[in-house]
Amino acid sequence: MLCEICGEEEASNTCRLCGRRVCGKHYNFNQNICRICEEALCSVCGRNLSIGYCKICGRIICEDCSVELSIVEYVCIDCYRKTIGSL
Secondary structure, eight states: OOOTSSSSSOOEEEETTTOEEOOOGGGTTTTTTEEEHHHHTTTTTTBBOOOOBTTOOOOEOOOOEEEEEEOOOEEHHHHHHHEEETO
């Protein structure tokens, strides 16, 4: 099977987050994830895939590290704590 990212090299690794089969060039061996998931990791915790952006700081955030303000608006837990702490 060829790498699902480049389509050129043999896929010898499986991403633990998305299941994508990738070559060594497109795999982060420290985190056991593909390079696509690596780019989509939450900027706060660095463990989970992001679901959106913080309305205040703009970082990508996962469900665990976000506070939903509305159906389409989120803030990260860091910005939420700073806002609540300043009230």
